Amino acid sequence: MATEIRVPTLGESVAEATIARWMKNVGDAIAADEPIVELETDKVSIEVPAPASGTLDEIVVKEGDTVEVGALLGMIAERQAAGKSKPETNQSAAEASGGSQNQEATMAGGKIVEVNVPSAGESVTEAQVGEIYKKVGDAVKTDEALLELETDKAAQEVMSPVDGVIKELVVASGDEVQVGALLLRIEEGASAGAAKPAEKPAAEKPAEAEKPAKAAESSRPPAPSAQKLMTEQGVKAGDVSGSGKEGQVLKGDVLAAMERGAPSSPAETPKVARPASPAEDEVREERVKMTRLRQTIARRLKDAQANAAMLTTFNEVDMTAVMDLRKKYKDLFEKKHGVKLGFMGFFTKAVTHALKEIPAVNAEIDGTDIIYKNFCHIGVAVGTDRGLVVPVVRDADRMSIAEVEKEIGRLGLAARDGKLSMADMQGGTFTISNGGVYGSLMSTPILNAPQSGILGMHKIQERPMVVGGQIVIRPMMYLALSYDHRIVDGKEAVTFLVRIKDVLEDPERLVLDL
Incomplete structure (x- = not known):
């Protein structure tokens, strides 16, 4: 067989x-x-x-x-x-099997448990070591956090699989590690002071420190697709740093080098490197390596600007009706549902209402095809101390306002604690960004590729408005819709924003589906 x-x-x-x-x-x-x-x-x-x-x-x-x-x-x-x-x-x-959480080995003095880099999702193969909470000789308990790993999309804590004492730390903060790589060793059952601290062996220093900086110094030739791209684009081997095993250059390394300014043809000149700072300024500067999450954010935002025909249209909404509704029912709402009635529930439902009428804003481009999404997975941009993340409220169009508020609360808490899963951040079809919580009055949000639309909320500001021929003071908010003009026409974008405005100024429309 x-x-x-x-x-x-x-x-x-x-x-x-x-x-x-x-x-x-x-x-x-x-x-x-x-x-x-x-x-x-x-x-x-x-x-x-x-x-x-x-x-x-x-x-x-x-x-x-x-x-x-x-x-x-x-x-x-x-x-x-x-x-x-x-x-x-x-x-x-x-590594091929996804990386085990821990492996056990029997050594003199007791059982040694090895803690390895766990799998962080099928598309994640490496991570960066963040904060290390324990040092050699520290006692640990089962499920106690040992250190933090940061991937392109999220941060996660690695927990101790056993009670014992840290015998050896193989990695340091800032190291790049592959799924399945050894992080540390724990002597199971030992107590603090019983285990003799072990120095990090020179042979077990992170591979990243020993990895050749240039492709020409690698012990392995570039991958076939990388070599082909280098030949086609005229990129020299010395211009590319390999991230593969033994310093091998991958296709992604070549693309990254081209983005940084490596010549795309032999006739082109590389971009000029950053000039050195004056000596009196350099001593007061601090150079910090970008985290993997920050690098990913930067790359994705730049790609969105480069690949989409991005345009932004604006409108303003009178928040009087929503604010009166919140004031009237906030106590009863919280008592019944166990969550506060915020603005995001209203905005999320208003967006799903408008997406059903203007489906192009909920679609994406794939080559020469347009993929229309007959569901609403709404991404909610959340700012954390590690950078911007966008967890997704799945099937928001099927939820009540209370269910939306509960899910946004759960996702926001997980984002702040660095506990978002891969599933929490995948599959979004449209994004809402609330810069108003930081005091922003107006902005032009950048698309969250491959989505074709993102709504920017802003600060609620009292302004004089003319209503029925009379000047009145109203709580107003500017709304901004950035959209991909390749798929969304100007008429559709304006109509989409007007529908959101109509629903928020007359919330009864949500109940009557108007």
Whole structure:
């Protein structure tokens, strides 16, 4: 009986990969979960583990070929009695299977438990070590936070799997680590003072510190797709820093180098490096490396500006009706639902109401196709001390205002505590950004790609308004809708914003679906 080897899911936005290298030849014996082939995407290299034990019977695609998710890579035949088997690799197998939370080893003096980088989602393969809460010799309890890891999308705490004492710290704050990599060792059952602190061995310093800075110094040649792109764009190997294993240059590294200013053709001149600061200023400067989350935010915002035909239209809304409604029912609302009645519930429902009428604002472009979303997953931008994150209220159009407020409260608390999951931040179809909480009176929000619309809320400001021929003081708010003009016409954008204004100034429309 033969077992198929297929391309695994590579992440939400990754649909294809390149065969970097086969680690086995036809006829070789393999063990279940042993790395058998390495795939390279735009972002990372992935080792595909064998789905079963046996003998590699057939290789369907060769090195350098591009394959899609789910494509057949090869076949494994049942192992013959005389077949030879290679021992399963430790680190690679752990990484290929998603990274284990901890591994145990028996050493002199008691059981040593290894704590590794846990899996942070199918599209996340590396993280940066943030704050380390414990030091060597500290006692820890089961489920006590040991350190913080920060990925491109969120921060998460790594908990202790056992009671014991920190025996060894293998990483330091700021280190880049792969899923499955060793973080620290704990002596299980030991008490504080009983464990002798172990120095971090030189051989176990983070690979990042030893990784060659330039592609030319790497022990492995650039990945096939990276080499092809470098040749096409005239990018020199010395201009690209490799992030793959052993410093290998990946396609994503080349794209990043091009974005930083590496020449896109031999005739082009690289961008001029930042000039050195005067000596009297340099001593008063502080250089801090951007966190992975901040780097991702910067890249995504820049990509949104570069790829979308972004335009912003404005309107203003009289908040009198909503504020009167809140004042009248806030105590009863909180007593019944256990959550305060805020403005976000009204705005979220107003947005879902308008999206049903103007579906283009709830759509996205995929190549030459437009994908219309017949559901409303509303992203709510939340500012944290680590940067801006956008958790998603899923199926907000099916929720009541109370349910929306509860979900926004849960997501906001998780964002502030750094406990948002990948599922909390994926799949949004439209985003709301409330700069008004910081006092912003007007802004032009940037699209949250690939979405085609984002609503900016602002500070409520009392202003003189003409109502029925009379000048009255009203609590007014400017609204801004940034949209992708490739898919949303000006008429649709203006109509969308007017519908939100109409609903907020006359909330009964939400009840009557008008």
